[in-house]
Amino acid sequence: MKLTLPEAERLLATTTTDPRLIVHALNVRGCLEAFARHFGQPPEEVERWGAVGYLHDYDYQRFPSEHLAHTEVELRAEGVEEADIRAILSHGWMLVNDVTPQTDLEKSLYCADELSGLVWATALMRPSGISDLEPRSVVKKFKDKKFAAKCSRDVIRRSEELLGLELAEAIAICIDGMRPYAGRTGLLPRPAADSEKHHLTQQERENMTIKYQGKETETSAANVAAFLEENGVAANEAVIELDGEIVAANAAAGTLLHNGAELNAFRIVSGG
Numbered sequence: 001m002k003l004t005l006p007e008a009e010r011l012l013a014t015t016t017t018d019p020r021l022i023v024h025a026l027n028v029r030g031c032l033e034a035f036a037r038h039f040g041q042p043p044e045e046v047e048r049w050g051a052v053g054y055l056h057d058y059d060y061q062r063f064p065s066e067h068l069a070h071t072e073v074e075l076r077a078e079g080v081e082e083a084d085i086r087a088i089l090s091h092g093w094m095l096v097n098d099v100t101p102q103t104d105l106e107k108s109l110y111c112a113d114e115l116s117g118l119v120w121a122t123a124l125m126r127p128s129g130i131s132d133l134e135p136r137s138v139v140k141k142f143k144d145k146k147f148a149a150k151c152s153r154d155v156i157r158r159s160e161e162l163l164g165l166e167l168a169e170a171i172a173i174c175i176d177g178m179r180p181y182a183g184r185t186g187l188l189p190r191p192a193a194d195s196e197k198h199h200l201t202q203q204e205r206e207n208m209t210i211k212y213q214g215k216e217t218e219t220s221a222a223n224v225a226a227f228l229e230e231n232g233v234a235a236n237e238a239v240i241e242l243d244g245e246i247v248a249a250n251a252a253a254g255t256l257l258h259n260g261a262e263l264n265a266f267r268i269v270s271g272g
């Protein structure tokens, strides 16, 4: 049976709970839907490409160091079609296996896996999110090797060659595909911080406890930047989750902390 979205969602939910991986799955899904439209695919194929994109890191949370070694047999047992399994396996080409991307779907997945991470990280840094993000801003970040360093520039270059697309063209497709999911991937425009509302007295600040990486942590840091610095996290390489919302640490640097805030910090990743 050809992979459908409900089926991909059901299968990924059996293996994956990490919110960063779900965001990555949504990003890749959006990109693949846009690539399918770019290649003139009919609506049912647009759904199938999106479903393959959503499911592509099926085994990554359970087996990060044996990525894609636990995908083929399990998905076959679930009744996923061979062409869809092959497409998923081919995103590990030259990384964890030698399954060469051959079809447009496979080449698009190979590209989207890395490029979506770069587009996402670029959009996260902006107050307006992905709403008015231009390809040229992402091209600039592509050239800055220190930015989202884990998004492999080599893989992105290789995938453009496979697809026969210019970098800016591939980026435009990804932006277009990722926009509809902005609400679930942390890329909506952010309202200007209402800092007055949360101003604390010095006394209140000295008695403040927040939950950091799941642990009660005392701090007198006024804002996210000061707290991260206290805890040795480089803001330009991190994404934070503050009270359930995922944003780039840079963009949230000036956000004030309050007693009982829940903060998690992650390095920027592009998934598996």
Ligand SMILES: [Fe+2]
Binding pocket: 024, 028, 056, 057, 113, 270, 271, 272
């Ligand atoms: Fe991935």
